[in-house]
Amino acid sequence: MLRRPRRNRKSPAIRALVEETRLSVKDFILPLFLIDGINQKVPVKSMPGINRYSLDQMLLEIESCLKLGITTFDIFPAYTEDKKDRWATESHREDTFYLKALFTIKQTFPEACIMTDVAMDPYSIDGHDGLVENGKILNDETLEILGKMTLAQARAGADIIGPSDMMDGRVGYLRKILDQNGFQDVSIMSYTAKYASAFYNPFRDALDSAPKAGDKKSYQMDPSNSQEALIEGQLDFDEGADFLMVKPALAYLDIIKLLHDKFPLPIAAYNVSGEYAMIKASAANGWLDGERAMTESLLSIKRAGAKIILTYFAKEFALLKQ
Numbered sequence: 001m002l003r004r005p006r007r008n009r010k011s012p013a014i015r016a017l018v019e020e021t022r023l024s025v026k027d028f029i030l031p032l033f034l035i036d037g038i039n040q041k042v043p044v045k046s047m048p049g050i051n052r053y054s055l056d057q058m059l060l061e062i063e064s065c066l067k068l069g070i071t072t073f074d075i076f077p078a079y080t081e082d083k084k085d086r087w088a089t090e091s092h093r094e095d096t097f098y099l100k101a102l103f104t105i106k107q108t109f110p111e112a113c114i115m116t117d118v119a120m121d122p123y124s125i126d127g128h129d130g131l132v133e134n135g136k137i138l139n140d141e142t143l144e145i146l147g148k149m150t151l152a153q154a155r156a157g158a159d160i161i162g163p164s165d166m167m168d169g170r171v172g173y174l175r176k177i178l179d180q181n182g183f184q185d186v187s188i189m190s191y192t193a194k195y196a197s198a199f200y201n202p203f204r205d206a207l208d209s210a211p212k213a214g215d216k217k218s219y220q221m222d223p224s225n226s227q228e229a230l231i232e233g234q235l236d237f238d239e240g241a242d243f244l245m246v247k248p249a250l251a252y253l254d255i256i257k258l259l260h261d262k263f264p265l266p267i268a269a270y271n272v273s274g275e276y277a278m279i280k281a282s283a284a285n286g287w288l289d290g291e292r293a294m295t296e297s298l299l300s301i302k303r304a305g306a307k308i309i310l311t312y313f314a315k316e317f318a319l320l321k322q
C-alpha cells in the first residue's frame, strides 16, 4: 500500500501538525441575559450553568470573561409582562433599564465589543418579533420600530447590532438610519438565515418571550429549504450587512457552508439554546462526555465555514483551555 492515511494519525505530534481546524476563544461571542434589579443571578432552568444577571452581576461576569480572552458579548434583556406592550415601547424608551445597562457596560469596559439584538419579542406582549395585527405580522410597520430600537442601542454604545427579526428590508433600512444619525461605525450582523426552529425553547424560557399565539413560520425560514438562504444572503450583502449569520448551527451546517462558499463576508453561526441544552442534559445523565461533545460540535461549526460562533459554551471552553 503506497497510501496509508493512518500514518498521519500515528502520534499526537503528527495529529497536531495535520489538524485543519482549530478553535480559539477569539472565535466566540458569548450571549448574556440581563434582568432589572441588583444582586441577582438567576439560573435558567433549561440551560444548566447559564444565568440571568442584574447589571452589577453582569459587570463581574464580563470582567471574568474578558480575563479569559472572550472579547464580544451579545446582551439580551428580559422584561416582565407588565412592561410589555404591542409596540415594544421598552425597546427604545430612553431610560429603560437595558439601555442604561448597555451604557454602563460600555463605560466600564470600553475594550469589550457589545452586540445587541434587534427584534420586538422580549418587549412585545404578543411575543412576536414584529408588530401583530389581526394575527398577522406586519413587515413595514415593524421596520419603523426596529429603527427606533437600533438607534437607541447605538446611542447606548452598541458596537454591533444584530437584527434577528427576519423582516424583509431590515438591513438596508437600519443601515440607512444608522448612517443618517452619525453611526457609520456601528456594524450589522444580520441573522441572514434564521430558521423556524424547535431549538430556541430554552432561550424563550430565559426571556419569557415565547409567542402568545401562533408561531414564527411566516417570517423565520422553513427548515426544509436552503435556496432561500441564498436570496437572504444576497439581500443582506447588497443592503450592507457586515456579517451574515446562520441560526441554529448544528442542524444547518450545510447552510453555513453554502453562505461561506457564496459570499465574501465573515459568516457567523448561532449555536442556540436548545443545542446547548441537549448536550448539557445528556451529559448530566452520563449519556455522553459533555466536554468532548461541546468541542466536537463547536469544531464542526467552524469546519463548515463559520468564522464566528455565538455560543453559551464560550466561557466553559475558555476555562477548559486555560
Ligand code: PBG
Pocket: 117, 119, 121, 129, 164, 165, 199, 200, 201, 202, 203, 204, 271, 272, 273, 274
Ligand atoms: C429573538 C431571538 C431568538 C433567539 C435569538 N434572538 C428567539 C426566537 O427567535 O424565538 C434564539 C437564541 C437561542 O435559542 O439561543 N428574535
